[in-house]
Amino acid sequence: xxxxxxxxxxxxxxxxxxxxxxxxxxxxxxxxxxxxxxxxxxxxxxxxxxxxxxxxxxxxxxxxxxxxxxxxxxxxxxxxxxxxxxxxxxxxxxxxxxxxxxxxxxxxxxxxxxxxxxxxxxxxxxxxxxxxxxxxxxxxxxx
Numbered sequence: 264x265x266x267x268x269x270x271x272x273x274x275x276x277x278x279x280x281x282x283x284x285x286x287x288x289x290x291x292x293x294x295x296x297x298x299x300x301x302x303x304x305x306x307x308x309x310x311x312x313x314x315x316x317x318x319x320x321x322x323x324x325x326x327x328x329x330x331x332x333x334x335x336x337x338x339x340x341x342x343x344x345x346x347x348x349x350x351x352x353x354x355x356x357x358x359x360x361x362x363x364x365x366x367x368x369x370x371x372x373x374x375x376x377x378x379x380x381x382x383x384x385x386x387x388x389x390x391x392x393x394x395x396x397x398x399x400x401x402x403x404x405x406x
Contacts, residue, residue, distance in 0.1 A: 278338055279307040282377050295382040297331065308333055310342075310378060314386050321399050322350075322389045328405075329361075329385075331378055341372040344381060349400035353393050354385075359406035361385070 273281075286297040293315070300309040310331035316322025328347040334340060344361040354365040363369040368376055368384035388394060 275335075275337060276307060279333060282379070283307070285377075285379065290379065291383075295379065295386060297378045297382060300330070308335075311347075312344075312378065312382050314382055314389075317386065317389050320389060320395055321397065325399070325402055329382075331381075333378075338374045338376070341369045341376070342378065342381065344369070344385070345406075347405055349404040349406060351394075351397040351399055352385075352388060353391075353397075354388060 282297070283299060289296065294317075295312065295314050297310055297312040299307065300311050310333060312329040312331050314327045314329070316325040316327065326348070327350055330345045330347055332343040334343070341363060346355055346359040346361070349359070354362050356362060361369070366381070366384055366388065368380050
C-alpha cells in the first residue's frame with residue numbers, strides 16, 4: 264500500500280486510481296503516457312504505456328508501446344513491464360521484457376514510485392551511451 268504524507272498507508276486501488284487520473288490528465292511534457300488497457304479492468308492490473316523516443320537519438324520520432332502489469336502487491340513490488348514495440352536496449356530482452364535488475368527505478372523500487380517514474384526512467388535510459396549505439400529494428404515492428 265502506498266504511503267500518504269501523514270504516514271498512513273493508501274489502499275492499492277486508491278493509489279492506482281490516482282495514477283490513472285494522472286495518466287488521463289497527461290501530466291508531464293507529453294513524451295510519456297499511460298492508462299488502463301481495458302476500462303473494465305476493476306482490478307487495475309493491466310496497463311499500457313507509451314514512450315516517444317528522445318530527439319537526436321536512434322529512438323527519435325518513434326513511439327514505443329509497453330504493457331504494464333501491476334500485480335496484487337503493487338506498489339509494494341514493482342510492476343512488470345514489457346515492450347510491445349520492438350526495441351534494442353540493454354535492459355530489454357529478446358521478448359521485449361524489461362529486466363528489473365538493470366533499470367534503477369525497478370531494481371531499487373520504492374513504494375512511492377509510480378508508473379510515470381518507470382516510464383520516465385526507461386526514456387532516460389534511451390539516452391545512455393550503451394543504448395545510443397544500438398541499431399533499432401524496423402519502425403513499427405512488434406514482439
